[in-house]
Amino acid sequence: MAEAERVVRRHHDMGGLPAGPVEPVEHAHAPWEKKVDAILRLLVGKGVMTLDELRRGIEELGPGAYDELAYFERWISSISNILLEKGVIEVAELGAAIEAARARREATP
Amino acid sequence: MSSGGHHAHPPKQPDIEDGPYSWHMALTDAVADLLLAKGVITGEELRRTLETIDAATPARGARLVARAWCDPAFRTRLLEDVNAAAAELGIDAGAIPILAVENTPELHNVIVCTLCSCYPRYLLGAAPDWYKSRAYRSRVVREPRAVLAEFGLELPDHVRIEVHDSTAELRYMVLPLRPPGSEGLAEEALAALVTRDCLIGTAVPRVPAES
Numbered sequence: 159m160a161e162a163e164r165v166v167r168r169h170h171d172m173g174g175l176p177a178g179p180v181e182p183v184e185h186a187h188a189p190w191e192k193k194v195d196a197i198l199r200l201l202v203g204k205g206v207m208t209l210d211e212l213r214r215g216i217e218e219l220g221p222g223a224y225d226e227l228a229y230f231e232r233w234i235s236s237i238s239n240i241l242l243e244k245g246v247i248e249v250a251e252l253g254a255a256i257e258a259a260r261a262r263r264e265a266t267p
Numbered sequence: 268m269s270s271g272g273h274h275a276h277p278p279k280q281p282d283i284e285d286g287p288y289s290w291h292m293a294l295t296d297a298v299a300d301l302l303l304a305k306g307v308i309t310g311e312e313l314r315r316t317l318e319t320i321d322a323a324t325p326a327r328g329a330r331l332v333a334r335a336w337c338d339p340a341f342r343t344r345l346l347e348d349v350n351a352a353a354a355e356l357g358i359d360a361g362a363i364p365i366l367a368v369e370n371t372p373e374l375h376n377v378i379v380c381t382l383c384s385c386y387p388r389y390l391l392g393a394a395p396d397w398y399k400s401r402a403y404r405s406r407v408v409r410e411p412r413a414v415l416a417e418f419g420l421e422l423p424d425h426v427r428i429e430v431h432d433s434t435a436e437l438r439y440m441v442l443p444l445r446p447p448g449s450e451g452l453a454e455e456a457l458a459a460l461v462t463r464d465c466l467i468g469t470a471v472p473r474v475p476a477e478s
Contacts, residue, residue: 170382170383171381171382172381172401172404172405173379173381173382173404173405173408173409173432174381174405174408174409175405175409176405176406177401177402177405177406178402179402179417180397180400180402180403180406180407180414180417180418181397181400181402182395182397182417182418183395183396183397183400184395184396184397185396187393190291190292190295190296192317192320192321193295193296193299193313193317194295195320195393196313196316196317196320197295197298197299197302197308197313199316199319199320200302200308200312200313200316201302201307201308204307204308206307209435210435213382213383213435216383225401227291228291229384229396229399230291230295231289231291234291234294234295234298235291235294237298238294238298241298241302246302246305246307247298247301247302247305251301252297252298252301255296255297255298255300255301256290256293256294256297258297258300259293259296259297259300260288260293262296263288263293263296
């Protein structure tokens, strides 16, 4: 690989790079994954955010998170960051809502 | 946060297969709850969107292919404008343009999104995990013949391979060749031969051997 190519590439830009065999894995999406997808579709449909913003948010997660997080974990991380950035939601209320979601979950076995 | 009352939450779905309630699952519920409470989205919209997601399967793409095999005029329209041709069959192909790339005896097409995971979801449903994997995205543009062989698709040397890298503005579907032995089949039976991987280009339709 040319040195110039090494310099300009970001971690998500992997076309043509060496990699191992393609593992033919797939899974039926869990309800929470479909929910992430639905949230995104609605936000894009309503003009609250764009697909390009989703991608930018995913790319900004950095190489570590990009490779460690599952696919829809990247999506919801990006979506929540973009919503915070735009002021649609605020950090404090998001923290409270996460706690509320966990408490609700614990209350319903 | 303001409360929309318990009815603002969409009906709880079975989470049996989800395993433990992860931080990202909680984040997902939290974001949804806030958007519902603020009126950015409604529970009804969320329900309908989930239904739309479930309704999109590769059977849609397969119907387009089978119709194109049976109707040359439709094939021409499909190659000109997939979204409009899909609408003829009552199929919503989404707002993003889709281009059908046609296989010939000398040319085989395969699709990828090297930068992320763009995929003609309205026609094929959710992308399989391997389509979004580092290995597929990295290698299929460099050594498609080797990658296709890993999927069990061995193409003769004289068949050229074109790899189409999808973007947020343009997506692709493969229009495969009608397989030998399918001459007598009706459109519905033809559609059943067209699997998701045939529409991605990692497989080709085959007529099952007579048992």
